[in-house]
Amino acid sequence: MTKTKTIFVCSSCGYESSKWLGKCPACNEWNSFYEEKEQNINARDIGKKERVKPKSLNIIESKEDVRIDTGYGELNRVLGGGLVKGSLVLVGGEPGIGKSTLILQLCNKISNKGKVLYVSGEESDKQVKLRADRLNINSENIMFLGETDIDRIDDEIMEMIPELVVIDSIQTMYSNEITSAPGTVSQVREITARIMRTCKEKGITTIIIGHVTKDGNIAGPRVLEHMVDTVLYIEGERYFSYRIVRTVKNRFGSTNEVGMFEMKNEGMCEVTNPSEMLISEGNEKYSGSAIVCTIEGTRPLLVEMQALTTMSVYGIPKRTSSGIDFNKLALIIAVLEKRASLPLGNQDVYLNVVSGMKIVEPAADLGIALVVASSFKNINIQKDIALIGEVGLTGEIRSVNLIDKRIKEIERLGLKKCIIPENNKKYLKEKHNLDIIGVKNINDALKAVGIK
Ligand code: TYD
Numbered sequence: 026m027t028k029t030k031t032i033f034v035c036s037s038c039g040y041e042s043s044k045w046l047g048k049c050p051a052c053n054e055w056n057s058f059y060e061e062k063e064q065n066i067n068a069r070d071i072g073k074k075e076r077v078k079p080k081s082l083n084i085i086e087s088k089e090d091v092r093i094d095t096g097y098g099e100l101n102r103v104l105g106g107g108l109v110k111g112s113l114v115l116v117g118g119e120p121g122i123g124k125s126t127l128i129l130q131l132c133n134k135i136s137n138k139g140k141v142l143y144v145s146g147e148e149s150d151k152q153v154k155l156r157a158d159r160l161n162i163n164s165e166n167i168m169f170l171g172e173t174d175i176d177r178i179d180d181e182i183m184e185m186i187p188e189l190v191v192i193d194s195i196q197t198m199y200s201n202e203i204t205s206a207p208g209t210v211s212q213v214r215e216i217t218a219r220i221m222r223t224c225k226e227k228g229i230t231t232i233i234i235g236h237v238t239k240d241g242n243i244a245g246p247r248v249l250e251h252m253v254d255t256v257l258y259i260e261g262e263r264y265f266s267y268r269i270v271r272t273v274k275n276r277f278g279s280t281n282e283v284g285m286f287e288m289k290n291e292g293m294c295e296v297t298n299p300s301e302m303l304i305s306e307g308n309e310k311y312s313g314s315a316i317v318c319t320i321e322g323t324r325p326l327l328v329e330m331q332a333l334t335t336m337s338v339y340g341i342p343k344r345t346s347s348g349i350d351f352n353k354l355a356l357i358i359a360v361l362e363k364r365a366s367l368p369l370g371n372q373d374v375y376l377n378v379v380s381g382m383k384i385v386e387p388a389a390d391l392g393i394a395l396v397v398a399s400s401f402k403n404i405n406i407q408k409d410i411a412l413i414g415e416v417g418l419t420g421e422i423r424s425v426n427l428i429d430k431r432i433k434e435i436e437r438l439g440l441k442k443c444i445i446p447e448n449n450k451k452y453l454k455e456k457h458n459l460d461i462i463g464v465k466n467i468n469d470a471l472k473a474v475g476i477k
């Protein structure tokens with residue numbers, strides 16, 4: 026009997042190795058290798074047709090992409106103006122984040138234009154029907170197929186030629202040509218390649234749903250990103266209702282886009298004016314809170330930042346932060362101690378971005394510094410001031426990008442004042458109708474809000 030050959034594959038990037046490795050040499054992911062049966066290479070060449078001759082780019086006819094309106098402004102935005110006809114879109118996210126819900130809502134909108142084939146390997150027809158009822162969806166054009174065998178799905182697509190195909194989810198589908206279990210790298214790749222072939226040939230728009238876990242252990246969307254045209258990720262915190270749809274890759278538009286949704290009882294609802302919602306609950310009376318202006322994708326967002334400092338009862342003070350990187354908080358506390366002479370060494374410091382948003386951009390630094398100082402000194406920062414600026418290690422306030430866009434948003438929301446880096450103020454391109462204060466260093470900024 027011949028021995029079956031096995032290989033070890035990285036579930037994060039697809040790197041193959043003959044033995045198990047703790048750390049992937051290609052993508053540096055830890056503990057991502059698992060065993061798979063080696064595939065016969067020829068199996069991958071199935072479907073190859075006659076030889077295609079190269080031709081000059083000049084003689085190839087180009088035509089504008091036909092875009093399908095998704096019926097949701099926020100989705101159109103992340104897709105770069107609508108769903109491109111014939112494109113392959115991957116929608117990733119943690120389990121339970123709302124992928125199936127959002128895509129079913131999208132199916133409903135597209136079903137006005139033609140048949141939609143919704144293939145689910147995760148839920149039964151009754152479960153999907155229950156969700157559809159909940160979302161008030163009763164289109165005749167949405168066809169449900171509870172199938173996981175790619176051959177049969179392929180046949181069905183060929184027969185129906187629908188306007189849109191949805192595969193929910195890629196991890197549950199399998200191909201008989203591959204011996205490893207559903208959800209493994211080789212299965213997931215093979216199935217995506219098969220779907221891609223069929224849909225590109227017939228010009229059918231396709232959406233593939235894929236689960237990603239936080240630690241990226243399950244083989245999934247990461248290894249598919251290079252095969253598809255567009256990759257969207259849905260992000261959000263489990264205990265908050267906001268969901269951000271982010272473009273990770275887009276062959277037909279910018280990748281710097283985000284769409285905002287809110288998960289409600291009646292499904293995913295668009296949030297067209299997020300800033301208004303994010304700062305609406307601010308409490309005027311207490312110190313340690315301020316409005317900062319951050320950029321998500323290309324869109325400015327105003328969010329409330331809060332800090333609380335208390336005398337530490339332990340030898341080592343405690344610092345916690347949510348929504349902001351912990352090391353960033355530590356760095357800014359150090360700058361406040363050294364450059365602004367605030368003795369925070371014996372203080373516990375808690376930092377929070379209200380409403381579960383995560384901010385990674387440096388323009389929020391000034392906000393972090395000022396809310397911590399505000400709580401420590403117990404002096405309020407007025408609620409009609411917005412803060413923008415990166416804090417450097419010498420205490421300087423460094424300039425940030427897209428300043429005019431940010432100020433416009435602050436102005437639109439009716440705030441009266443903003444504190445921005447001096448260097449940004451010098452080079453403002455547009456006229457703004459609010460009080461703009463330029464600051465050079467952290468001490469200037471503390472003075473500007475009345476803390477020093
Ligand atoms: P789902 O779309 O099934 O997540 P995924 O496909 O990403 O795994 O959504 C799951 C969650 O959404 C579930 O916890 C219930 C919630 N939900 C609502 O809050 N409102 C709704 O209208 C629906 C359909 C689901």
Ligand code: MG
Binds near residue numbers: 125126147193
């Ligand atoms: Mg689902």
